[in-house]
Amino acid sequence: MNRPSKRRPSKGNADNQRFPPKPPGVNPRSVNTSDPTTLKPGDIELEMGIPIPGAIQPKEQWTQTAIKRLPEAPFVWPDLFGREAPVAMDIGCGNGRFTISSSVRRPDWDHLGIDALPTVIRYATRRGNQRGLNNVRFAVSDGWKLLDRLLKDESVDEFHIYHPQPFSSVEDSSRRMLTPQFLGLLHRRLKPNGKVFLQTDRKPYWQYITSCFSALFDWEEVLEPWPEDPHGRSRREMLSQNQNLTIYRGIATRRQGVSLESVAQIVAQMPAPEFAVVRPQRRLYRP
Numbered sequence: 001m002n003r004p005s006k007r008r009p010s011k012g013n014a015d016n017q018r019f020p021p022k023p024p025g026v027n028p029r030s031v032n033t034s035d036p037t038t039l040k041p042g043d044i045e046l047e048m049g050i051p052i053p054g055a056i057q058p059k060e061q062w063t064q065t066a067i068k069r070l071p072e073a074p075f076v077w078p079d080l081f082g083r084e085a086p087v088a089m090d091i092g093c094g095n096g097r098f099t100i101s102s103s104v105r106r107p108d109w110d111h112l113g114i115d116a117l118p119t120v121i122r123y124a125t126r127r128g129n130q131r132g133l134n135n136v137r138f139a140v141s142d143g144w145k146l147l148d149r150l151l152k153d154e155s156v157d158e159f160h161i162y163h164p165q166p167f168s169s170v171e172d173s174s175r176r177m178l179t180p181q182f183l184g185l186l187h188r189r190l191k192p193n194g195k196v197f198l199q200t201d202r203k204p205y206w207q208y209i210t211s212c213f214s215a216l217f218d219w220e221e222v223l224e225p226w227p228e229d230p231h232g233r234s235r236r237e238m239l240s241q242n243q244n245l246t247i248y249r250g251i252a253t254r255r256q257g258v259s260l261e262s263v264a265q266i267v268a269q270m271p272a273p274e275f276a277v278v279r280p281q282r283r284l285y286r287p
Ligand SMILES: C[S@@+](CC[C@H](N)C(=O)[O-])C[C@H]1O[C@@H](n2cnc3c(N)ncnc32)[C@H](O)[C@@H]1O
Pocket: 091, 092, 093, 094, 095, 114, 115, 116, 117, 120, 141, 142, 143, 144, 161, 162, 163, 164, 165, 177, 234, 235, 236, 237
């Protein structure tokens, strides 16, 4: 197993770093998301003062990024995206900030963002449509069901899971998404050398995740913000940074040469995620 790489610890961003310069070559108007109907072609959409990549396109260039009805059989990516390309999937994508950013920055990758909550998928879909993106789709779905029924083995290059719902009490622990069985499915559905990007601001959940992932994946802990998104890859990360919470980040690479039988045995020995997750205290002062 890889030893975790230890880098400079993350303590959130300094206030004076919160407002990056506007991207060059676009309409200088930038608009907060509170009223998305005011967005005009060329605008850069802001969320908490931070741009969401990709300028708003004229209406005739908008695309349809919603998957309104999930298929009965597993996804065939070229049928969905019209080409062969690596696929990244964002599970519990929320309002789509990461999925949209990655789609804009990596036009040669295809993206699927899913969330159990229809409201957030409506936001994400609108963003994808208005940017005229062809390499992203969004669907309302439970992450577990989609992985179990709608993905083929070794079909995904990257999974991204940012701030999975922690569910505070031990009684609610059965609702947590990251169970041993779910980790086993992630392993199966990833291509060889495929990766899972993970983060949370809940320490007990993190400790559980790291110990379980290390049994099936080569694990690298990332101790500083993602370089291309120092203000946060996702809305939840931005909120956590604004509250100066410690954010735990990691990259798990699918370990090679583990047979399906061994994965099943390893998964069977993992503990269930049964623990309380106390909400971290907002840190008013940075030490
Ligand atoms: C704390 S939010 C994080 C959203 C986003 N990833 C971010 O970092 O801003 C957790 C999200 O996971 C979604 N979620 C919870 N359980 C889920 C499940 N079983 N399958 C899919 N999405 C789920 C919730 O609806 C919510 O949008």
